Amino acid sequence: xxxxxxxxxxxxxxxxxxxxxxxxxxxxxxxxxxxxxxxxxxxxxxxxxxxxxxxxxxxxxxxxxxxxxxxxxxxxxxxxxxxxxxxxxxxxxxxxxxxxxxxxxxxxxxxxxxxxxxxxxxxxxxxxxxxxxxxxxxxxxxxxxxxxxxxxxxxxxxxxxxxxxxxxxxxxxxxxxxxxxxxxxxxxxxxxxxxxxxxxxxxxxxxxxxxxxxxxxxxxxxxxxxxxxxxxxxxxxxxxxxxxxxxxxxxxxxxxxxxxxxxxxxxxxxxx
Numbered sequence: 096x097x098x099x100x101x102x103x104x105x106x107x108x109x110x111x112x113x114x115x116x117x118x119x120x121x122x123x124x125x126x127x128x129x130x131x132x133x134x135x136x137x138x139x140x141x142x143x144x145x146x147x148x149x150x151x152x153x154x155x156x157x158x159x160x161x162x163x164x165x166x167x168x169x170x171x172x173x174x175x176x177x178x179x180x181x182x183x184x185x186x187x188x189x190x191x192x193x194x195x196x197x198x199x200x201x202x203x204x205x206x207x208x209x210x211x212x213x214x215x216x217x218x219x220x221x222x223x224x225x226x227x228x229x230x231x232x233x234x235x236x237x238x239x240x241x242x243x244x245x246x247x248x249x250x251x252x253x254x255x256x257x258x259x260x261x262x263x264x265x266x267x268x269x270x271x272x273x274x275x276x277x278x279x280x281x282x283x284x285x286x287x288x289x290x291x292x293x294x295x296x297x298x299x300x301x302x303x304x305x306x307x308x309x310x311x312x313x314x315x316x317x318x319x320x321x322x323x324x325x326x327x328x329x330x331x332x333x334x335x336x337x338x339x340x341x342x343x344x345x346x347x348x349x350x351x352x353x354x355x356x357x358x359x360x361x362x363x364x365x366x367x
Contacts, residue, residue: 096130096131096169096170096171097171097202097225098171098202098203098225098227098269098270099269100171101130101131101171101269101270101291102269102270102290102291104130104291104302104303105289105290105291105302106302109302109303109304110130110131110270110291110293110302110303110304111128111129111130111131111303111304111305112129112130112131112132112133112173112293112303112304112305113129113132113133113305113306113307113308113311114132114133114134114135114137114305114306114307114308114309115132115133115134115163115166115308116134116135116138116141116142116159116162116163117159117162117163118162118163118165118166119166120308121162121163121164121165121166121167121172122166122167124170124308125166125167125168125169125170128169129170130170130171130303131170131171131172131173131293131303131305132163132167132170132171132172132173133173133175133205133305134156134159134160134163134172134173134174134175134199134201135175135307136148136151136156136175136176136177136178136234136235137175137234137307137309138151138155138156138159138175139151139155140315140317141307141309141310141314141315142159142309143155147234148177148178148234148235149177149178149179149235151177151178152177152179152180153177153179153180153191153194155177156174156175156176156177156180156195156199157174157194157195157198157199160172160174160195160199160200160201161198161199161200164199164200164201165200171202171203172200172201172202172203173201173202173203173204173205173227174195174196174199174201174203174204174205175204175205176188176191176192176195176204176205176206178235180192181206181215182207182209182211182235182236185211185214185215188206188215188218188219189218189219189222189224192204192219192222192224192226193222193224196224202225203224203225203226203227203269204219204224204225204226204227205226205227205228205229205272206219206226206227206228206229207229207230207233207234207235207236208228208229208230208233208236208259208263209233209235209236209239212228212259212263213262213263213265213266216228216263216266216267216268217266217267220266220267220268221267225269226266226267226268226269227268227269227270227271227272227293228259228260228263228268228270228271228272229271229272229274230246230256230259230260230263230271230272230273230274230276231246231247231256231272231273231274231275231276231297232244232245232246232274232275232276232296233274243275244275245275245276245277245296246274246275246276247276247277247280248277253277253280253283256273256276256280256284257280257283257284257287260273260284260287260288260292261287261288264288264289264290268290269290269291270290270291270292270293270302270303271284271288271290271291271292271293272292272293272294272295272305273292273293273294273295273297273301274294274295274296274297275295275296275297275322276294276296276297276298277297277298278297278298278299278300281294281297281298281300281301282298282300285300285301285302291303293305295322296320296321296322297322306322306323306324307323310323310325311323311324311325311326311327312325312326312327312328312329313325313327313328313329313330313331314329314330314333316330
């Protein structure tokens with residue numbers, strides 16, 4: 096699937112997107128028929144244990160994007176551009192975006208709204224690279240927008256979001272993520288623009304939905320946002336498996352003969 100096919104799904108059916116950071120998870124999501132797989136900068140939090148997405152860089156993002164791309168056959172793989180790649184160094188935005196395509200095998204990139212976002216978006220799109228926008232709660236600039244809270248709860252900030260969405264559409268984005276935006280505002284934006292909106296904590300009226308896979312399957316428990324639904328809870332299962340492994344090793348139960356290799360007795364006698 097490519098970015099044009101994603102855009103064409105607006106008003107036809109809902110669009111699905113989940114994050115992945117490694118080969119086995121990406122392979123499963125692709126087999127499940129997920130439309131888009133985002134190699135998110137949430138890698139910083141849910142995989143690397145960092146406290147801010149601004150602390151993950153190009154090296155880490157490309158490393159994980161390569162693993163995801165190797166696994167995916169059908170979904171659109173989107174590389175999340177890290178803070179340093181376009182906000183800290185705007186002049187390097189096209190070069191860095193192209194690395195996601197040429198080196199990591201992604202077919203699109205995502206970037207968050209900041210002051211120079213329209214210019215950066217336009218430059219990347221003009222270079223022939225599909226761009227997904229991201230407005231509302233933007234974790235990379237959370238210190239500048241008043242913290243981790245819902246955006247658009249008053250008329251002034253809601254009007255700003257509507258203008259941002261329109262500007263990103265104008266600059267050529269093929270879709271826009273709306274994060275932590277009130278239902279009615281996301282509905283208004285979705286109706287006003289011609290490209291798909293992908294919601295995360297933005298209600299059912301968006302054209303699609305995205306969640307972080309580690310939240311979805313219960314593999315990240317440091318905190319759980321209100322908008323997260325856990326479809327499975329794998330942490331207790333993994334913990335139980337590790338505990339059972341430990342006990343069997345301590346007791347000399349594992350590995351049993353079933354999990355061991357043998358040598359013919361005559362060959363062993365030759366050795367002795």
